Amino acid sequence: MNAILISIGDELLSGRTINTNAAWQGRALAGRGHTVSSAIIINDDRQTIADAITKASHHADVIFTTGGLGPTDDDLTRKAVCDLLDCDMGVDQEQRSLIQQRFKELGREPNERSLRQARVPLACEVILNHWGTAPGLSFELNNVPVYVLPGVPFEMRELFEHILENHLGSDDGFHEQVWLLHGLLESVLAERLERIEHSMTEGLSLAYLPSAGTIRLRLIRKNSQETTLQAFREASGRIEQAIEQWSVSSRDEGIAEALARELRSRALTLATAESCTGGLIGGALTDIPGSSHFYLGGVISYANSVKAGVLDVESSILDSDGAVSERTVIQMAKGVLQRIPADYGVAVTGIAGPGGGTADKPVGTVWIAVASAHQLKAKLHHFKGERDIIRQYTVNAGLAMVLRTIWEEREKQMEKSDSV
Structure with a gap:
């Protein structure tokens, strides 16, 4: 219609x-x-x-x-x-x-x-x-x-x-499968799916919706013929294999919703330590009904004095490495778990602009860290765009990093169980 x-x-x-x-x-x-x-x-x-x-x-x-x-x-x-x-x-x-x-x-x-x-x-x-x-x-x-x-x-x-x-009502001939991807460019995804897309039967189509580091990929069927339904299922399976390493959800949802489902289904909790995002990660999580079940709270440590005084980031590291550095973000992630007893802590610190950038650390430089009882890791990002765009990239990257960390730990636990 x-x-x-x-x-x-x-x-x-x-x-x-x-x-x-x-x-x-x-x-x-x-x-x-x-x-x-x-x-x-x-x-x-x-x-x-x-x-x-x-x-x-x-x-x-x-x-x-x-x-x-x-x-x-x-x-x-x-x-x-x-x-x-x-x-x-x-x-x-x-x-x-x-x-x-x-x-x-x-x-x-x-x-x-x-x-x-x-x-x-x-x-x-x-x-x-x-x-x-x-x-x-x-x-x-x-x-x-x-x-x-x-x-x-x-x-x-x-x-x-x-x-x-x-x-x-609904169109009886309509079916769709939606995937949420993170960590690749739209052009790279289109190239990867080119052969699949060109081989799809009439009545099937792909739609790409990129947004701040994520891509919402939709496979759409608009045909009531049974043969097309079979082709839809086959195309869906081929696409699933091609995008596996970037897929964070096979539902029509955002990264915050995907992470919320994972945390809640496993009775896990999360705490946040935010500098350049100023509470946007916590805001994305608390936008979800029932978020108190998995999100315990966060610290907005915009000033270095708060990083040191609340999150126990060593002043010597702030002086030598700066607020936007690997050692700082790691201590932020560890520090928030000392203050808030969650299963996972995520920390972000960066230069969102428009000012504050240097030759070594240009605008868009962002460090993200995730901490748990089992591991502690940090990753450097270089995002492009205006201030609000950089901050949204950071939110999505932080949430995706937590989600993938949970999956990694689950796989290790399963491998350990299989070896016993």
């Missing part, structure tokens, strides 16, 4: 708000085998909204709009829908009751602006919003279903999932 996404809001066009909704919607639709042919952003204008929906109805199988359903005067999507359908507004009593109940839970009375969100175009079906105050709407235009959703991300996602589950 071919979808068009319409995001509404002046704040999106000005860059004050990043349009994360469209990216999430695209992933959700792709995961069900649907295609997004275009995603557009338009301003808060009644006629512009109506025109965009009308134009999309001539090219799409389904349309999703996001935004413009709130209580303020610039929320004009409902009025634009009334113009399209030539209908009046009316109060949806069930959504009004939900709004009143939500305010009651907050110990407040809803004002008229909040209750205004229960006024909907009478020609639309209402999709009740149990997570916020603005309901979703659905209608047909030129025989194309249109779903009108609030712009608040968590509300939009709940309603979107409801629509996917109850209205759109």
